Amino acid sequence: MADASFDAVVIGGGQQGLVIGNYLALNGMTVGLFERRHELGGCACTDSTPIPGFIGNPHAEHLGFWNSPCNQDFKLHEKGLNFIFPEVMASMAFPDERCLVFYTAVAWDKETGEITPNLEIVGKNINEVARISPKDAEKMAKLAEKSFWDFFTAVFLHLYNPPPLAGEPDYIESQLNEPESLLDPRYPFMTEYEIICDLFESPELRTYCITWNHYNFVYADDVAPIPMALLWLSTIFGVSGLACAQGGTHNVAHALQRALSEQGGQFLVNADVDKVLVENGSARGIRLADGAEIEATRLVIDATDVEQTINRHLRDVQINTDIRRKINKLRHDRGQPFWGHAAFHELPQYRAASWNPDVGKARWLVMGDPDPEYLFREYRYRAQHIKPGQWPPKMYPTASTETQWDPSYAPPGKHLALVGEGCAPPASWLTEREWVQVKSEVGERIIAEWQAYAPNITPDNIIGVNIGTPYDYQQRNASWVDGDVQPPSIVPSQWGKYRPIPELAQYQVPGIENFYLASGHHNVGLIGCSGYNCYKRIAQHLALKKPWEGRMI
Structure with a gap:
């Protein structure tokens, strides 16, 4: 006899588990959510750091979660x-005291989305x-007339829908086939560096775009999925809304947990799931x-x-050996930053403030030499081969x-x-x-x-x-394989309808009924x-509520 019973059992209390748990509870299901760590949230975490009295976010920092429809579906603002x-x-500050500054150009209604x-x-x-490159500004103005907005909408639809099945629209491919699109049909086969150089001319804007994507774990010599290769584009127009x-x-996790609890859902922390119980080809529990x-x-x-899913939770279940082989060969050689916090007395006084006094106010500020050739030819190799006492000659750090904008992160008068x-x-x-020495x-x-x-x-x-270092991340969360904080690595073979592998891209494991995957798929x-998106597929299969009907996503 089972120790407890629920209609739906969710393994993992990070953002994805909390989101899907809420949607299942919306249908009147009893939901039990089980989290290995001592707290819910996964990447939605906030710690006391770097010393007591200060707080910082050791993982997710620049949030797009405000885009999620669950904000309105569960009234998370309440x-x-x-x-x-x-x-x-x-913003980006350059050594010659010039800078690029991009202002927030988007408004969001928390009630309606x-x-x-x-x-x-x-x-x-x-x-x-235009202050740095009139030609690049001219190109931006042309993109802003129409093609950027069409692409921006396509990316939005791409993010909040499952990878398309036959007969369903592929929003990114439709852009590639659109004559007026900003996407050159060659872009899916070009490196990040080639795409940026095709769009812009100045080393300053090229460097900004390349460096921005360092923090999304796409590098200048990478061929990347189109939505990620052009992720910086929404920032130069100011519409990505880095909240x-x-x-x-x-507090994202807190709000989702409150919504789940209000719907009768239950959660348990320090609850390490060892295996999924499968009988006669159907999942029956954990x-x-x-x-x-x-x-x-x-x-x-x-x-x-997905490595935990296949290699641990389903280790005793007979599944296609090709699936196991592919999962064990997933790439995790991207997604490892140095990421942490500094506490200080006085606000930084940037030399580039003489060019624009707002440079230091940026939600995301990076610094570095405008040298796109170095970023293309040397940066990733040098950065990935750091050793104790061996650091790259040029670095491109962030300091935001x-x-x-939120004084609660520090004691009064401190930063x-x-x-x-x-x-x-x-x-x-x-x-x-x-790693101890590098740290x-x-x-x-x-x-x-x-x-x-x-x-x-x-x-x-x-x-x-x-x-923090990649070694620290690996110790902190079992899902961050090899210190990859956005697993698996962002490469075309592990994206969209191929993420993490084609056989699992629709959130199910072939041969196992009533079992779904809601990990870092698709994005x-x-x-x-x-x-x-996993819930969208479940709703199709089980005829559940579809709150997205009648709205964009």
């Missing part, structure tokens, strides 16, 4: 989740580019590591990484001061910034001893780079620094789309 949209979305671009601010962003969750990213068995009368959802570098070696590439060096190295752009970032100003980041 459950403690508030988003802040800083005035300046992104309606998104409205501010075309006046879009024009302001184009004018900022932050007031009080910390963990067994925890402590031996407890949980019955699922209707379905089981696995929202952990969060207390400018906290997200700091990091967008590329590091996978965890397995260095020994534990080497002891990385803070000093990034602070030294930062000081070159903001001279008052001195030892006297710094209160504390804590920057990455804290936007909740994998859980949402």
Whole structure:
């Protein structure tokens, strides 16, 4: 006899498990959610860092979760989740004291989910580019007439729908076949560097675009999926809406948990799921590591990484050997940053403020030499081969001061910034001893780079620094394989209808009924789309509620 019984059992209490758990509960199902760690949230986490009295987000930081329809479907704004949209979305400071600054040009109605671009601010962003490159500004203005908005809409539809089946629209492919599209049909086969050089001419804007995607784990020499290869595009127009969750990213998890609990859903932390119980080709429940068995009368959802699913949870289940082989060959050589926080007394004073005084107000600020050739030919290799005492000659760090828009991150009068570098070696590439040494060096190295752009970032100003490494991430969360915080790596063979592999891209394992996968399929980041899209397929199969009918997504 089972120790507990639910209509639906969800493995993993990260954003995807919480999202899909809520939609299943919306149908009157009893839902039990089981999380291995001591708290819910997964990447939606907030810790005391770098020292007591300060808080920071050790993973998801620049949130697109406000786009998710679950905000309106479950009224998360009434459950403690508030988003802040800083005035300046992104900026890049250059060594010659010039900069690029892009202002937030989008308004969002939390009640309805309606998104409205501010075309006046879009024009302001184009004018900022014109100060450095009139030709690039001219190209932006042309894109803003129509083709950018068509592409932006297509990406939005791509994100919040499952990979298309036969007869369903493929929103990105339709853009490639559209004569007026901004997409050249060659783009799916070109490197990031080639695409950016095809669109823009100035080394400054090229460098900004390349560097922006470092933090989405696409590099200049990569051939990337089109939505990711052009992810920086929405930032230069100011419409990506890089929000932050007031009080910390963990409030996303809190709001989703409250919504689930209000619908009668239950959750258990420190509950390590050891295996999925399958009988006669149908999932009937789970067994925890402590031996407890949980019955699922209707379905089981696995929202952990797919390696855990196949190699642990389904280890005793007979499935296609080709599936196991492909899963064990997934790439995890992208997605490893240095990522952490610095606490300090006084706000950074940037040299580039003489060019634009708003440079330091950016939600996402990066620094570096405008050298796209270096970024294409050397950067990733050098960054992925960091060793103790061996650092790249050029780095492109981020330092975004969060207390400018949310003072709750620090004690009164003090400040906290997200700091990091967008590329590091996978965890397995260095020994534990080497990682300990690298961790002891990385803070000093990034602070030294930062000081070159903001001279008052001195030892006297710094209160504390804590920057995580891929080795740290691997220890923190079992889903972050080899320190890959957005697994598996973002490459065309692991994207869309191929993510993670073609056989599993529709959220099911062939041969197992009533079992679904809601892990990092189809996309990455804290936007909740994998859980949402998985639910869309379940709703089709089980005739459940379809709240998206009559709206865009």
